[in-house]
Amino acid sequence: MIAAPEVTTERNYLNEKEGVLSWLLTTDHKRIGLLYVASITGFFFVGGLFALLMRLELLTPRTDLVSAETYNKLFTMHGIIMVWFFLIPSIPATLGNFVIPLMIGAKDLAFPKLNLASWYIFNLGGIVTLWAIVQGGVDTGWTFYTPLSTTYSTTYVIAAAMGVFISGFSSILTGLNFIATIHRMRCPGLTWFRLPLFIWSMYATSLVLVIATPVLAITLLMVAVERIFQVGIFDPALGGDPLLFQHMFWFYSHPAVYVMVLPGMAVVSDLVAVYSRKPVFGYTAVAFSSLGIAIVGFLVWGHHMFVAGQSVDSALTFSILSYMVAIPSAIKVFNWTATLYKGSVSWETPMLYAIGFIGLFTIGGMTGLFLAALGLDVHVTDTYFVVAHFHYIMVGGAVMAYLGGIHYWWPKISGRMYPEGLAKLSALIVFLGFNLTFFPQFILGYLGMPRRYAAYPDEFQVLHVLSTGGASILGVGYVLPLIYLTWSWRYAPKAPPNPWRATGLEWQTPSPPPVHNFEETPVVTYGAYDYEALKEKLGLG
Amino acid sequence: MASTTSPPPPDVLPGREELAHREHFATPEQQRETAMAGMWIFLATEIMMFGALFMAYTVYRLGHPLAFAEGSKDMEIVLGSINTAILITSSFTMALAALAAQEGNTRLLGWLLILTILIGLAFLGIKFTEYYNHYQDHKAPGVWFESNLSDRGGLEMFYVFYFIMTGLHAIHMIIGIGILFVLWLMTLFGRFSRVYHSPVIVCGLYWGFVDIVWVFLFAIFYLPGLHLHG
Numbered sequence: 001m002i003a004a005p006e007v008t009t010e011r012n013y014l015n016e017k018e019g020v021l022s023w024l025l026t027t028d029h030k031r032i033g034l035l036y037v038a039s040i041t042g043f044f045f046v047g048g049l050f051a052l053l054m055r056l057e058l059l060t061p062r063t064d065l066v067s068a069e070t071y072n073k074l075f076t077m078h079g080i081i082m083v084w085f086f087l088i089p090s091i092p093a094t095l096g097n098f099v100i101p102l103m104i105g106a107k108d109l110a111f112p113k114l115n116l117a118s119w120y121i122f123n124l125g126g127i128v129t130l131w132a133i134v135q136g137g138v139d140t141g142w143t144f145y146t147p148l149s150t151t152y153s154t155t156y157v158i159a160a161a162m163g164v165f166i167s168g169f170s171s172i173l174t175g176l177n178f179i180a181t182i183h184r185m186r187c188p189g190l191t192w193f194r195l196p197l198f199i200w201s202m203y204a205t206s207l208v209l210v211i212a213t214p215v216l217a218i219t220l221l222m223v224a225v226e227r228i229f230q231v232g233i234f235d236p237a238l239g240g241d242p243l244l245f246q247h248m249f250w251f252y253s254h255p256a257v258y259v260m261v262l263p264g265m266a267v268v269s270d271l272v273a274v275y276s277r278k279p280v281f282g283y284t285a286v287a288f289s290s291l292g293i294a295i296v297g298f299l300v301w302g303h304h305m306f307v308a309g310q311s312v313d314s315a316l317t318f319s320i321l322s323y324m325v326a327i328p329s330a331i332k333v334f335n336w337t338a339t340l341y342k343g344s345v346s347w348e349t350p351m352l353y354a355i356g357f358i359g360l361f362t363i364g365g366m367t368g369l370f371l372a373a374l375g376l377d378v379h380v381t382d383t384y385f386v387v388a389h390f391h392y393i394m395v396g397g398a399v400m401a402y403l404g405g406i407h408y409w410w411p412k413i414s415g416r417m418y419p420e421g422l423a424k425l426s427a428l429i430v431f432l433g434f435n436l437t438f439f440p441q442f443i444l445g446y447l448g449m450p451r452r453y454a455a456y457p458d459e460f461q462v463l464h465v466l467s468t469g470g471a472s473i474l475g476v477g478y479v480l481p482l483i484y485l486t487w488s489w490r491y492a493p494k495a496p497p498n499p500w501r502a503t504g505l506e507w508q509t510p511s512p513p514p515v516h517n518f519e520e521t522p523v524v525t526y527g528a529y530d531y532e533a534l535k536e537k538l539g540l541g
Numbered sequence: 542m543a544s545t546t547s548p549p550p551p552d553v554l555p556g557r558e559e560l561a562h563r564e565h566f567a568t569p570e571q572q573r574e575t576a577m578a579g580m581w582i583f584l585a586t587e588i589m590m591f592g593a594l595f596m597a598y599t600v601y602r603l604g605h606p607l608a609f610a611e612g613s614k615d616m617e618i619v620l621g622s623i624n625t626a627i628l629i630t631s632s633f634t635m636a637l638a639a640l641a642a643q644e645g646n647t648r649l650l651g652w653l654l655i656l657t658i659l660i661g662l663a664f665l666g667i668k669f670t671e672y673y674n675h676y677q678d679h680k681a682p683g684v685w686f687e688s689n690l691s692d693r694g695g696l697e698m699f700y701v702f703y704f705i706m707t708g709l710h711a712i713h714m715i716i717g718i719g720i721l722f723v724l725w726l727m728t729l730f731g732r733f734s735r736v737y738h739s740p741v742i743v744c745g746l747y748w749g750f751v752d753i754v755w756v757f758l759f760a761i762f763y764l765p766g767l768h769l770h771g
Contacts, residue, residue, distance in 0.1 A: 218590055
């Protein structure tokens with residue numbers, strides 16, 4: 001820690017105005033970021049509860065805890081809640097909202113009222129979805145595949161789809177706001193190639209949100225129209241095409257995977273630089289690899305449909321294009337590790353999460369190549385191998401990065417330090433619990449255990465018990481930060497403006513920041529992570 | 542209608558621009574450019590939204606070419622052509638409104654907005670007349686649909702997309718008219734001037750986009766069966 005200037009008792013964004021209404025009607029991006037934290041934390045634990053029930057059911061080979069029908073609803077609601085109400089908004093709407101204007105030296109996002117509106121729309125979508133759960137749930141799987149969702153399912157498909165439909169508009173508004181902000185609101189001197197890599201990755205994420213989400217909206221709308229008016233858009237008996245649904249759904253949902261992982265990469269790029277005291281190796285390559293992932297991500301949706309009925313030619317094309325995603329992903333991983341080389345690496349909690357991300361994302365990404373290979377995919381499709389693969393990306397990747405980011409910016413957000421020892425311990429618990437939960441699932445899948453089944457042959461039980469045990473450990477690892485971060489909000493020691501001696505503009509303003517972020521508009525004369533230029537200022541020289 | 546007690550020329554009113562200028566922007570120019578950028582990004586979203594429907598339409602038309610031609614034959618080409626003509630006219634009046642706003646001619650701006658709103662309403666009136674006629678002909682999809690065409694499913698699919706796509710377009714028109722009405726009120730209260738008028742320009746972009754979408758809808762629903770009229 002540097003000898004920090006005494007923490008002032010000046011007005012900041014937290015104490016400038018008080019009362020519930022001052023939060024519910026705020027247009028301050030920092031407060032809206034925190035509103036999102038509250039919402040998605042709630043959804044995370046609801047979705048986690050469903051996961052816990054599933055893992056408990058899978059402790060034994062027979063369906064004894066819940067019926068098969070209930071199990072179908074559990075994995076459906078787990079998927080819907082976790083994908084649309086936690087992962088998609090996780091880093092962008094919370095950390096992105098809070099940090100982007102601070103990082104680029106702006107007073108707020110471009111459209112503050114739209115930002116608040118997006119939070120309300122998000123919650124409206126969430127409430128509609130929760131209503132569908134309370135009414136009896138949905139059993140189609142989070143993918144809403146037709147004709148199951150349109151013809152055969154008797155559960156609350158329309159309500160759940162409408163919940164997702166509504167929340168999509170909040171994604172679009174957030175993405176739109178970020179793009180306009182990053183284009184137009186940068187402070188003097190902050191050129192594109194001086195931006196922190198967090199901003200580049202957030203920009204790529206926003207592009208995907210704005211371009212892909214409307215397609216999902218239309219797809220779900222068509223499902224609803226088919227169910228309500230009994231027409232056969234996706235029903236072959238009435239002249240429809242069930243595969244068209246899968247094409248349109250994955251045209252959104254594959255890029256949506258990058259909406260989940262690109263922000264994770266955004267956080268990790270910053271963390272690696274800060275805790276190695278070095279600029280990110282190959283800044284330009286890492287910056288463009290974010291855009292590369294966003295663009296190539298739009299061209300690979302067919303790899304979800306290798307066994308669904310696709311010509312050999314298109315399957316080959318999608319297979320090759322899917323391999324292409326590995327190129328920008330590998331650029332990132334190699335450049336992060338190259339950044340560590342000869343850096344003065346320190347192991348604070350955020351760095352533990354960042355390193356965890358790099359390792360787990362690599363495993364998730366590599367197994368993604370297995371799935372992009374046509375022959376192998378036929379063997380492991382719809383098995384636990386796929387489940388393990390995408391949980392390594394989404395939980396091992398996105399959630400680890402989210403937790404790392406929350407810890408890293410916590411001093412800025414709350415003005416308090418979190419308890420380092422406890423935080424390191426829970427990072428370790430998360431890492432161990434995660435691997436114990438999901439690594440056995442790779443083996444299960446390879447041995448032929450299909451996904452979405454409540455019962456299984458006895459010989460799979462050992463691996464399932466390991467997985468359930470890991471899930472309980474993982475649960476502890478998630479509850480711990482909730483407890484100590486809540487505690488630290490009031491009782492932890494106050495944080496200096498720049499506890500990590502980081503270079504970003506967000507660290508050159510008090511913690512917590514004043515309402516308009518900066519006492520005076522900053523002027524930038526150096527590149528991102530330029531520790532040389534900032535040596536004196538940071539007390540390193 | 543536009544301001545009977547016409548206010549003094551807005552440019553000389555002190556504090557007006559300060560009122561419109563949001564404090565998180567460094568300059569009014571930055572604010573204006575940001576608003577434009579926001580609308581262009583929003584239109585990209587809109588293109589993808591309609592684009593998904595155009596793609597689905599294409600898939601089904603390739604699958605049921607004769608049924609789609611048959612459905613298109615039932616379209617009321619005269620009403621459709623009139624609607625196309627008047628909607629393009631409304632784009633023209635909206636563009637003139639944007640011009641008037643830039644020149645600070647708020648009186649003209651008010652009248653042009655009213656004119657655009659009226660044309661928009663006329664479009665919707667004709668559109669809903671067509672919808673009603675289709676309903677009377679048992680061409681509304683679902684339980685109301687009747688046809689003895691051999692490819693009944695294909696014909697119904699034509700109408701499904703017809704109603705979804707023109708319906709989505711009509712929703713955009715209704716929202717657009719609502720926005721123009723708010724702009725008109727803002728004009729009445731003297732909110733716009735030669736210096737501050739970006740809401741008019743930004744909403745003009747939206748209105749223009751919605752009109753262009755209609756031109757494509759006209760082409761894919763009204764024209765494919767035209768030759769069948771003989």
